[in-house]
Amino acid sequence: MRSDRNHRAPLALKIAAGAGLLFMHVPIMLIFVYAFNVEDRTYQWPPPGLTTQWLAVTWNRPDVWQALTLSVKVASISTAIAMVLGTLCAAAVSGSRFFGRETISLLVILPIALPGIITGISLRSAFSLMEIPFSTWTIVLGHATFCIVIVYNNAVARFRRTSGSIVEASMDLGADAFQTFRYVILPNIGTALLVGGMLAFALSFDEVIVTTFTAGQQQTLPIWMLEELVRPRQLPVTNVVAMVVVTVTLLPILIAYYLTRDGDQIAGMGK
Amino acid sequence: MTLATVDRSAEPAILPSRSALSDLFWRRPKFLLVLMLLPPVLWLGIVYLGSLLALLLQSFFSIDEFSGLINREFTLKTYGELLAPSNLDIIVRTVTMAACVTLASAFIAFPIAYYAARYARGKWKALFYLGVMLPLWSSYLVKIYAWKLILAKEGILNWVMAKLHLTWLIEAWLGLPVVGGTSLSLSLSGTFIVFVYVWMPFMILPIQAALERVPSNLLEASSDLGASPGQTFRNVIFPLALPGIVAGSIFTFSLTLGDYIIPQIVGTSRFFIGQAVYAHQGTAGNIPLAAAFSVVPIVIMMVYLWGAKRMGAFDAL
Amino acid sequence: MTPAVTFQQVSRHFGQVRAVDAVDLEIQPGEFFAMLGPSGSGKTTCLRLIAGFEQPTGGHIEIFGESADGVPPYRRNVNTVFQDYALFPHLNVLDNVAYGLMVKRVGKIERLAAAEDALKLVKLPGYGSRRPGQLSGGQRQRVALARALVNKPKVLLLDEPLGALDLKLREQMQEELKELQQSLGITFVFVTHDQGEALSMADRVAVFNDGRIVQVGTPEDIYQRPRTRFVADFVGSSNVVPPDFVQRHAGQSRWGSLRPESIRVGAAGGAGVAARVISSHYLGAATRLALDAEGLRLHAVVPAGVPVPKQGEDVTLSFSPEHLHLMDEAGQ
Numbered sequence: 001m002r003s004d005r006n007h008r009a010p011l012a013l014k015i016a017a018g019a020g021l022l023f024m025h026v027p028i029m030l031i032f033v034y035a036f037n038v039e040d041r042t043y044q045w046p047p048p049g050l051t052t053q054w055l056a057v058t059w060n061r062p063d064v065w066q067a068l069t070l071s072v073k074v075a076s077i078s079t080a081i082a083m084v085l086g087t088l089c090a091a092a093v094s095g096s097r098f099f100g101r102e103t104i105s106l107l108v109i110l111p112i113a114l115p116g117i118i119t120g121i122s123l124r125s126a127f128s129l130m131e132i133p134f135s136t137w138t139i140v141l142g143h144a145t146f147c148i149v150i151v152y153n154n155a156v157a158r159f160r161r162t163s164g165s166i167v168e169a170s171m172d173l174g175a176d177a178f179q180t181f182r183y184v185i186l187p188n189i190g191t192a193l194l195v196g197g198m199l200a201f202a203l204s205f206d207e208v209i210v211t212t213f214t215a216g217q218q219q220t221l222p223i224w225m226l227e228e229l230v231r232p233r234q235l236p237v238t239n240v241v242a243m244v245v246v247t248v249t250l251l252p253i254l255i256a257y258y259l260t261r262d263g264d265q266i267a268g269m270g271k
Numbered sequence: 272m273t274l275a276t277v278d279r280s281a282e283p284a285i286l287p288s289r290s291a292l293s294d295l296f297w298r299r300p301k302f303l304l305v306l307m308l309l310p311p312v313l314w315l316g317i318v319y320l321g322s323l324l325a326l327l328l329q330s331f332f333s334i335d336e337f338s339g340l341i342n343r344e345f346t347l348k349t350y351g352e353l354l355a356p357s358n359l360d361i362i363v364r365t366v367t368m369a370a371c372v373t374l375a376s377a378f379i380a381f382p383i384a385y386y387a388a389r390y391a392r393g394k395w396k397a398l399f400y401l402g403v404m405l406p407l408w409s410s411y412l413v414k415i416y417a418w419k420l421i422l423a424k425e426g427i428l429n430w431v432m433a434k435l436h437l438t439w440l441i442e443a444w445l446g447l448p449v450v451g452g453t454s455l456s457l458s459l460s461g462t463f464i465v466f467v468y469v470w471m472p473f474m475i476l477p478i479q480a481a482l483e484r485v486p487s488n489l490l491e492a493s494s495d496l497g498a499s500p501g502q503t504f505r506n507v508i509f510p511l512a513l514p515g516i517v518a519g520s521i522f523t524f525s526l527t528l529g530d531y532i533i534p535q536i537v538g539t540s541r542f543f544i545g546q547a548v549y550a551h552q553g554t555a556g557n558i559p560l561a562a563a564f565s566v567v568p569i570v571i572m573m574v575y576l577w578g579a580k581r582m583g584a585f586d587a588l
Numbered sequence: 589m590t591p592a593v594t595f596q597q598v599s600r601h602f603g604q605v606r607a608v609d610a611v612d613l614e615i616q617p618g619e620f621f622a623m624l625g626p627s628g629s630g631k632t633t634c635l636r637l638i639a640g641f642e643q644p645t646g647g648h649i650e651i652f653g654e655s656a657d658g659v660p661p662y663r664r665n666v667n668t669v670f671q672d673y674a675l676f677p678h679l680n681v682l683d684n685v686a687y688g689l690m691v692k693r694v695g696k697i698e699r700l701a702a703a704e705d706a707l708k709l710v711k712l713p714g715y716g717s718r719r720p721g722q723l724s725g726g727q728r729q730r731v732a733l734a735r736a737l738v739n740k741p742k743v744l745l746l747d748e749p750l751g752a753l754d755l756k757l758r759e760q761m762q763e764e765l766k767e768l769q770q771s772l773g774i775t776f777v778f779v780t781h782d783q784g785e786a787l788s789m790a791d792r793v794a795v796f797n798d799g800r801i802v803q804v805g806t807p808e809d810i811y812q813r814p815r816t817r818f819v820a821d822f823v824g825s826s827n828v829v830p831p832d833f834v835q836r837h838a839g840q841s842r843w844g845s846l847r848p849e850s851i852r853v854g855a856a857g858g859a860g861v862a863a864r865v866i867s868s869h870y871l872g873a874a875t876r877l878a879l880d881a882e883g884l885r886l887h888a889v890v891p892a893g894v895p896v897p898k899q900g901e902d903v904t905l906s907f908s909p910e911h912l913h914l915m916d917e918a919g920q
Contacts, residue, residue, distance in 0.1 A: 009390040016382035021399075023379065024406040024472060027417035030427065034420060043423035045430045081314075089311040092304055104308065107315050113521075114572060115529015117545045118565050121552055122322035125562070129325055145319050148311065165674035168641050171661040172668045173688035173739065174286075176293035177303075179662075183691065187678040199408075206410045209532065212549075225412045229419065229536050238416070245410045253408045257401060284652035284742045286663040297660035298643070 028246060035243040040236045054236040064241060067224040074136060074220060075204040078143035082200045083193060085144070086151030091185075094159035111146040119146060120213030127214070134216025142214045143204040150203060151196035158192035191259050198252035198259075206249050221245060330562035341558060349559040353567070358547070362567055365544040368459075369527040372466040373520045379467070380474035380519065381512070387475075388482035407472035415536055418465045422456040422537065452539060462538035469533065470526050474519035481515025482508070517579050524575060528568040544568060590653040592617045592743055592775040593638055598647035600633050607633040609799035610647065615743075617652070620769050620776045622786035625796030626822065631779045634796070635745050638777065639668050652742055662691075667736035668745040671752075673728045675720035681707070681731050682716030688739040706734035709768070726757045733768075743775045750785065762789055783823045787811060795819050812847075815916050820845040827851075827886045834914065837861075843915045850911035851888035853877065853903050860906035865897050881905055 009017075038049035058064055089108055093101055111119050123142050132138060166188070170180040208222035215223055225245065228238040288294050296303040332341050333348045352358060387399040406414075421428050432438050445451040445458060452458030485508065493503040531545025542550070544567060552561035595613035599606065608630045615621045623631040636642040637649060640661035649656040651664060667688070675684050682703050683690075689699035707713055710730035720728060729749060736744055746765075750758045766789050769776045780786050786793050787807040794804045795818075803815040814820035817828050827846040834844040854860065863881035871889075875896045879886045888905065890896050897903050 009386060013382055013386055013390075017386035020379050020383040021402050023468070025402070027414065027421060027468065028406060028409055030420055031413060031417050042425050043420045044425045045420075045427040085311040085314055088307045092307040095307075096300070096304060098304060104312065107320070108311070111315075111319055113525065113576070115525055115545070115568050117529045117531055117548055118323070118326070118569060119319070121548055121561060121565055122326040123318070124552065125329055125558060126322035126325045141318055145315065148315070163672065163674060165670050165672055166676055168639075168661070169668070169670060169674035169676070170687070170691075171297075171641075172639055172666075173691065173735065174662045175687075175691040176290050176660070176662050177296045178290065178293060179691045183687070184676060184678075188676075202408055206412070208412055209530075222410070222412050225410075225416070226532065229412065229416055242410070242413045242416050246413050249408060249410050250405055253404055254401075257404065282665060282740070282742065283654070284665045285654040285656065285659055286665060288663060294658075294660055294663075297640075298658055 031239070031242050031246060034239045037236070037239065043235075054240050058237050058240040058244075061237060063219070064221075064224065064237065067219045067221045070136065070218055071205055071221040074139050074143055075201045077136075077140045078147050078204045079197050079200045081140070081144040082147035082151045083197050086148045086196060086200075087155050087189070087193060089148070090152050090155035090159055094156055108149050108152050112149050116146075116207075116209035117213075120210040123210070124213040134214065134218070136218065138214045138216070139211055139218070139220065142210040143207060146207075146210065147200035147204055150200045151193065154192045154196035154199070155189055158189045162188050195256040195259050198256040202249050202252040206245070326562045326565065329558050330566055332559040334557050334559055339556060349563045350566075352560055353563055358564075361542050361544060361547050364541065365528060366571065368463065368466065368543065369524045371463060372470060372527045373523045375463075375467045376471040376474040376523045377478075377516050377520065379471055380478055381516075384475045384478035384482060384512075384515070385508075388479045388485075403472055403475045407476075411469065412532075414469050415465060415533055418461075418468060418537060419456065422454070422461050422464075424454055424456075428455065456537050457539060459539060459541075462534050465533050465537045466527050466530070470523040473522035473526070474516070477518035477522075478512055478515040481512050481518070485511045514582055517582050521575065521579055525568070525572050528571060589617060591615060591650075592619065592652060593777065594648075594650040594653075595634075595637075596648045596650075598634075598637060598644045598649055600630075600637060600642055601645045606799045608637065608644075611799075611801055613794065613801060613804070615775060615777060616792075617775055618773050620766065620778065620789060620791045622778045622780060622790035622793045623796060624780060624783060624786040624793050624823070626781060629796035630799040631781075631794075631796045632747060633799075635668075635747055635777060635779045638743065639666055639745055640664050665739075665741055666743045666745060667739050667741035668747065669729075669732045669736050669749045671747045671749070673720075673732040675728055675731055675735070677720055679720075680716065681712070681718050681720065681723070684720065684731060685716075685735045685738055687735065692739075702738055703734070706738040707731075709737065710734045711764075725752055726761070729753065729761065733765075737768075737772070737774075741774065743777060746776060746778045748779055748781070750780075750782075758785075765789065787823070795822065797822075813913055814845055817843055817845075817915060820913075820915065825887060827884075829884065829886075829912075833882065833884060834912065838909055838912050838914065840914060845913045845915060846886070846907060846911060848876065848887040848889040849874075850907050851886065852906045853879075853888050853890055853897060854906060856902035856904055858904040858906070860904045863903050863905050865899050865901050865903060867899055868896060879903070879905065 033047065034043075035054065036050040036052060037047040037054075038051045039047060040054075086108075089104065093104060119142065123138070123145075126132075127134070127138055166184055167180055170184040171177075175183060206222060208220075208226055211220055211223055212226070219227070221241070222245075225238070225241060228234070228241075232238065329341075330349060331345050331347070332343050333346045334340070335342050353362070383399075383403070387396065387403075391399045420426055423429075429438070429441070432441055441455065444460065445454065450458065450460045450463075452460070455461045455464075489507060489511075490503060493507045494500070498506065529545050531543065531549045534543045534546060544564060548561045548564045551557040551564060591614040593613070593615040595611050598608060598611045598613075600608040611630075611634065613634075623634060625631045633642060637644055638651070638656075640656065640659060640663075643658075651666060656664060676687065679687065682700060685703035685706050686699040689702060694702070704713070704716060707715060710733050712727060712730050712734070715723070715727070715731075720731065723731065729752075732749070749765075750761050753761060762785060765776075778786070778790065787810070790807060792804060793807055793810050795802045795810060797818050803810060803819050805813075810819060810823050814823060814826065820826040820828050825848060827848065829844045829846055831841040831843055835841045838844065856862070861881045863879040863886070866878040866880055866885070868878070869876045873892055875890045875892070877888045877890060877897070879888060886905070
């Protein structure tokens with residue numbers, strides 16, 4: 001539907017689309033207001049006054065820092081693992097047609113196609129069957145599993161757009177398999193991998209459902225948030241943390257968008 | 272020219288090997304393929320499929336009612352328990368909610384996707400795209416938290432309604448059976464709103480992708496043939512957008528089916544499947560029943576995916 | 589002299605499909621060799637076997653007397669100009685051309701100078717800083733050529749390199765390629781489905797059909813003395829005549845071929861074959877006639893300046909017996 005640039009959109013459509021967008025954005029904007037709310041016991045609207053004191057209070061909270069550190073650590077390791085495994089899988093699936101190719105694509109997609117609670121409870125029951133104690137690594141195991149598909153989707157889309165003959169051209173010109181990977185394949189899929197990595201990081205940083213099953217006593221930032229949601233104890237700190245989490249998750253998305261502006265859309269938006 | 276003056280007759284036609292491994296990759300392409308596939312397949316096979324099978328296996332065990340210990344003998348007894356009225360109630364409630372959330376999401380998402388696909392151009396198009404992507408990727412918990420703020424008794428929604436002198440409307444709605452409750456944040460209506468808010472963005476991009484593929488001359492042809500805008504929409508645009516709607520509904524449906532956090536924070540004390548799974552594996556320690564419960568969304572989603580595939584929805588993903 | 593490329597009973601089967609089937613072939617050093625055939629005839633697979641992108645399922649390949657069995661492409665002193673050029677999109681033109689020297693660890697200054705020289709050779713000096721995406725099809729083709737030639741290959745393989753160019757550019761590139769090949773003295777192996785291109789450029793032509801070589805010879809051989817009906821049909825627009833026609837006019841019961849330009853068209857009633865004009869096509873330098881002669885459909889070419897018979901007119905066809913070429917076999 002390309003040639004409609006001269007037509008005007010009907011008013012009703014404009015209103016419906018605008019209202020839909022407002023519905024999506026207003027609640028998130030509220031978070032930014034509440035973070036500066038003077039009131040520290042209720043969710044009273046409008047806020048009786050604004051202050052920046054809760055930023056300092058939150059800054060000095062060791063439990064928030066611990067949770068944040070654990071989240072960054074888990075997201076970094078999971079992203080690294082997912083980038084290696086997702087790229088390998090994408091390269092194998094794009095490079096050749098072989099028996100079982102469809103099955104492997106399905107296997108990669110399954111962890112996000114099925115509800116997260118299933119991944120979570122499966123891992124938990126496997127850990128308990130094998131008597132593996134909960135640790136940072138059990139969290140990573142779960143996160144890396146569902147992050148693979150994000151990297152995989154982005155890499156596969158890029159491989160599809162990359163002409164296969166440039167690999168042959170590289171070999172033809174005297175580059176062995178390792179040189180071809182370094183000088184031709186990597187530069188051509190680099191931004192796609194970066195985008196995949198960013199999205200995987202954002203996904204892992206925000207994940208809570210699988211984490212509740214694999215974390216044991218440790219708290220990632222989302223788990224910390226969840227505790228506060230179920231049993232609110234310190235409203236102002238929660239408000240500030242919510243604002244920080246939104247900001248931290250959005251940065252990778254903006255960077256990923258910037259990187260893919262003139263190419264394919266960000267693949268795997270089904271997170 | 273320099274190239275022409277070089278005598279090439281002395282150079283070898285075949286160069287010596289520099290890397291035996293690289294040579295092996297070329298001679299045995301299958302070897303390289305296996306080497307590349309092995310790590311991801313092992314990871315997913317052991318960590319994911321292994322766990323999934325372990326879970327399925329446990330759904331065929333049962334729990335001893337007196338000792339509370341797990342009886343590792345093959346039985347369908349646990350699946351039988353799913354059919355108990357209280358459990359069946361949970362399943363029906365969850366599936367109904369997932370269906371309602373999906374319908375509402377499609378309803379809200381369609382105008383946004385339609386405008387973005389058909390009218391937004393250049394900078395506006397990019398803005399629309401970001402306008403969808405940012406909320407979609409925003410923190411899940413923060414989104415729920417935002418609604419807790421909005422739906423609170425002293426929160427913004429009641430404040431706005433009071434200013435508009437519409438408080439009676441909310442009161443009347445809360446007085447209704449099933450959807451009503453003591454307050455919005457403690458009612459099924461509240462759960463429904465938050466579900467729609469959190470999962471609706473997943474519906475927009477698939478619909479937009481499907482609509483982008485509708486050639487505009489098709490619409491011109493339709494109006495050329497005398498169809499009113501309404502007829503064009505019903506007979507041309509909607510059928511062509513349907514695979515996109517189905518593709519989007521895979522997300523909204525599946526995500527609602529498995530969620531246990533939203534109904535726990537905003538809603539009544541009546542369980543959804545996710546909560547039942549969580550409760551049975553956690554405090555109750557009834558892993559077999561939790562496993563059997565989690566098989567329900569798996570089966571529903573498999574049927575759903577099979578149907579979606581037949582409708583060609585995967586091309587719109 | 590050692591042949592540049594030798595095929596001994598080389599086969600490449602993909603499952604049941606015999607892309608290349610027991611091919612024997614010798615390409616001489618310094619030769620401009622064309623592989624001609626319809627798509628799917630195995631010519632491109634043969635080229636890929638020389639380059640090393642495919643491995644034979646049977647037989648042996650030698651390059652300048654050295655066995656290429658189990659030798660990957662990067663160890664063969666052979667370079668390819670790809671049909672889609674396969675330029676690296678992430679590198680500029682100069683780095684594209686210098687790539688082969690870079691992976692062979694030639695110093696930066698030296699390899700960039702060599703790349704600049706190669707760009708001069710293909711008449712693109714000063715284009716080094718551009719991206720492949722900023723070039724026209726013809727310019728990309730020249731870059732692809734420079735990128736291959738800078739490595740000073742012993743054999744240069746060209747896979748339908750002119751296929752994507754328009755007619756005028758194609759004719760210009762044909763001349764340039766031929767001149768380049770003669771001045772460099774490199775063995776060129778050229779794959780094409782365009783018989784005009786093969787005949788005008790090559791020293792020798794191999795005609796492929798169904799994974800086999802049907803005939804190898806000079807362009808004149810192939811054109812004047814096709815060995816089979818397939819070659820006669822595929823190369824040019826020869827009239828293929830059945831054994832009974834040949835029996836009547838040359839006394840032998842074999843299939844024959846008769847070039848349209850070898851047929852003289854005279855007034856009706858003369859000595860020769862009686863025929864009727866079905867249609868005529870004006871070609872500028874000549875007029876091509878479709879004729880019905882003794883129940884056969886024949887084509888003849890009448891040069892400009894000679895009176896052209898009208899459609900439906902009765903004529904007499906004549907030809908000298910040495911122009912009726914007898915073919916070895918009736919088969920494909």
